[in-house]
Amino acid sequence: MEVEEVVCLPKLTRVAVCGGTHGNELSGVYLVRELLKAQQKREEEEPMTVMMVLSNPRAMLQCRRYIDTDLNRCFTHAILNGPESDMAPYEMIRSRELNAMLGPKGSPEAVDFVCDLHNTTANMGLCLIAYSDSDWICLHIFRYLQRQMPDTPVRYIHFDVSHKESYSLDSVGKHGFAIEIGPQAHGVVRSNVYTAMKLGVQHMLDWIRSFNSGATFEGGCVEVFTMVKHIDYPRDKETRHITAAIHPQLQDRDFCLLHPEDPLFQTFSGETLRYKGREPLYPFFINECAYYEKGIALSLARKRCVMIPAVRVQTEQEQQQANEQGFASEEEEED
Known part of the structure; x- marks a missing residue:
């Protein structure tokens, strides 16, 4: 009988749960506030440090997505390491503060x-959004959430940035993802959406605690949606105003396969515009409110199976060996 190979990974001793990166996405705002209160009451100590962070306090006070610019696009090295100025947009200044707190x-x-909490107006259920399809920590947490939350659609979205840099808050950590959950209108909180987010965070932290304690998690196949492209609304060539809305047959059907010639938009004069892609793809972020300004009516993804290995935490001896190998590699590069 063949024994499954186990990948040994470093312990996750410092974890950050962030809410309010977009100040009008209220499930994360209220959940982090609640977790902060619970943390203050907790007397026992645990080896893992969990930081609760309210990311964009000024936008939260005004219940706005952002004050000057989208904070969740401000975590590139160019912005984080650029020249400092009191005249810089507030979110750029705040991104450097968060980078100093959680990074560099x-x-x-x-x-x-880093787990960053978001809401979407799209009918997406609970999604983990990450930049990697080979981060075994993120993918194992994803599978654990699927198993622990059978009544909630849980999906993994992979933003492939192999040719460009990641830009969001969760990219500051060694591992991380955004939890995106909806549908929920911006500026309001729905108890069912809030509860699903709370359960997702609790199960995520439970998995990390089990991993840190030495549990082994078996490998297997997980379904990953890799983003392929965005589609904008049809627009007037002169005014750039949109001329159509999402077709009624597509609205709220996130992650339902979109085939060539399926209805895509309905113009304001009543005409149906059809999907002209060459292959069936999975739509998500359909008619997301915040993406009108970004020129995105929906995004499209391919679904595929990713095989993940069994994982467990490194022993102290394995960690020491890994550190020694790392130092040796650094010395070779210097030579």
Whole structure:
């Protein structure tokens, strides 16, 4: 009988749960506030440090997505390491504060895991959005959430940035993802959406605690949706105003396969515009309110199976060996 190979990974001792990166996405705002209160009441200590962060306090006070610019696009190295100025947009200044708190991004000092909480107006259920399809920590947490939340659609969206840099808050950690859950209108909180987010965060932290304690998690296949492209609304060539809305047959059908010639938009004069792609793809973020300004009516993804290995935490001896190998590699590069 063949024994499954186990990948050994470093312990996740510092974890950050962030809410309010967009100040009008209220499930994360209220959940982090609630977790902060619970954390203050907790007397026992645990080896894992969990930081609760309210990311964009000024936008939260005004119940706006952002004050000057989208904070969740401000975590590139160019912005984080650029020249400092009191005249810079507020969110750029705040991104550097968060990078100092949770990072620096890409450094050994960065927190081990960042979970950033978001809401969408689209009918997407609970989605984990990550930049990697080979981060075994993120993918194992995803599978654990699927198993622990059988009544909630849980999906993994992979934003492939192999040719460009990641830009969102969760990219500051060594591992991380955004939890995106909807449908929920911006500026309101729905109890069922809030509860699903709360359960997702609780199960995520439970998995990390089990992993840190030495549990082994078996490998297997998980379904991943890799983003292929965005589609904008039809627009008037002169005014750039949109001329159509999402077709009624597509609205609220996130992750339902969209075939060539399926209805895509309905113009304001009543004409049906059809999908002209060459292959069936899975739509998501359908008619997301916040994406009108970004020129995105929906995004399209391919679904595929990703095989994940069994994982467990490294022993102290394995960690020491890994560190020694890392130092040796650094010395070779310097030579």
